[in-house]
Amino acid sequence: MNKLLLLTMGDAAGIGPEIIAKVFRDAPDDMAGCAVVGDVATLRRAAALTASPLALPVAQLGSLADVAGLPPHCIGVLQKCELAAPVAYGQVNGLAGQAAADCIVWAARSVLAGEAAALVTAPIHKEALAAAGGWAAGFPGHTEMLQAEAAAFLGKPVSEVPVRMMLANDELRTVLVSIHMSLRQAIESVTFENVLQTLRITHQAVGNSLGRAPRIAVAGLNPHAGEGGLFGSEEQAIIAPAIAAARAEGLDASGPFAPDTVFMRARHALGKPGEFDVVVAMYHDQGLIPVKYLGVEQGVNVTLGLPLVRTSPDHGTAFDIAGTGRADASSLLAAVRMARQLVVG
Template identity: 70%
Template sequence: MSLLAITQGDPAGVGPEIVAKAFRDAPDDLRGSFVAGDVATLRRAAQAIARPGVPSLPVAQITTPAAALDAPPRCVPVLQLPGIPGPQPWGRVNAEAGRAAAHSVVWAARAALAGEVAGLVTAPLHKEALAAAGVDYPGHTELLQAEAAAHAGVPLAEMPVRMMLANDELRTVLVSIHVSLRAAIEAVTQTNVLQTLRITHAALSRSLGRRPRIAVAGLNPHAGEGGLFGREEVEHIAPAIAQARAEGIYADGPHPPDTVFMRARAGAFDVVVAMYHDQGLIPVKYLGVDKGVNVTLGLPLVRTSPDHGTAFDIAGQGLADADSLIEAVRMARKLSA
């Protein structure tokens, strides 16, 4: 069985709790997985989810990833990372929490790039805490991109990545990720849209075993109405689609963004390429954040994560739902097979 590393996430948020719940509630799915992080943080999380009448959840320190294969069901194997900060105050942004989260991600990414694990599943981190810790990247996707580029010895621009959010009903891939709306509009270029189509085609061809049917959303209302509501569709999006088709990619559009997601959900397409973050993520999250999985496309490693954040308002109360994390583990297992 292949090994999966699960990062602990921001220790001030719900990440450690949902990781503990996943090992408790889905032992078959979590077999062969381990946490890269801090033992004390996971033990505190196990206490946070404890309930009367429910057996306590053991947390075992392991010294090698392979030792996770010997862990009994409903036990959390944790590979203690040297130098990682321990438990942090619940529900508060702080630099030590951001440093702990980043440390866990970097270790897991390097292990995956070195072939020591088959993939990684990342629990939520907090972008403000990352910034407070002096991390130069705004989130998981950018941090992993930088690690992959450094490992390959290439400039960041030569390691293009894209975010895909998926559940059982809908997949969407984004042209831009964590940038301002103004910057996102500027990112709608023929080059970026074509690159997104190429990355989406390559990734889904592998996972689906066939050529994916890609719908492309417009940027403007009604996909621009032939240039009446904006020129991006005419000058950038449509030419990118034409070039993709010339390369054998099934790309269709640009479609009005207010209806294309419904058509994809009904089965007309396998995935929608969206022009910016909220355009693509709102439809998927509306269908239920408990089942959505974030997949990073374009990396030379498998990475998935739940599609929700750190939920500081309920951290430490044992209330957070682990379903999305469990789905992320299942997805990583499938992609790494």
């Protein structure tokens, strides 16, 4: 099996190139067999933040086959975007947005074609994507862009390639019913079909990783999971029937549980395993805040439902510290390690 991992550089104005340089510097064993899809000059600038260019060389690769010949600590870069010069740190730039999008598309197509085993994406900036204009501006983030690429590869409409976001660390996994949309739209997205589809995707993806059927907890939408209808009817009218349908299909799903306690019940703490393997949350912040509170530096974002493995760190571009050399690369390294685990699984 092809074990090559591709890392996309993310937004060139953010911390993505820097954290990539740091994982190559600090974890050469983990980064063996990895290549960066990005801009050579941008990666060389990032390498200079973390070590002298001689100590952390950046090599332009002619093809994926060249990765095998790279020595430890050497960053191999496939130049798959156009930047006349590295962009200014910490500023929204349409050129950086377009470059990031070009790298994502090239890398995704390579993984879908079987030329690489998995994709690890450094953070992008949604405003930069919008500023790029054209096709890149049509995507609010990685998830939607990768969904479109997967659909094109499979010859299906996007609606037939449903995807979900999972955020995970060693203590907690959570999968979201809705992703990047307003809270009002997210509430409207809590439908029987969407909840059941999320449960099916979670069962398949997490089950593949664990090697067994996962124990899935489902969070309610309203405080106290609706308190029997006193605080909202979605639990009774939508979420509970979706759980019942999933259980009829053989899924180990239960709930809906009060959102303010279910994540603690699922947490795998030292010496105290959680009651559940994963929690399905109804919207973005409901599910992501508990995982990030446990430690942004260890969280990994995984896109479920794609015909490829894609992971990423659970933080953004951090424009406020870009270029200072202070960015923490722990989450990116965790994403690389999880990608390898998922490929093996």
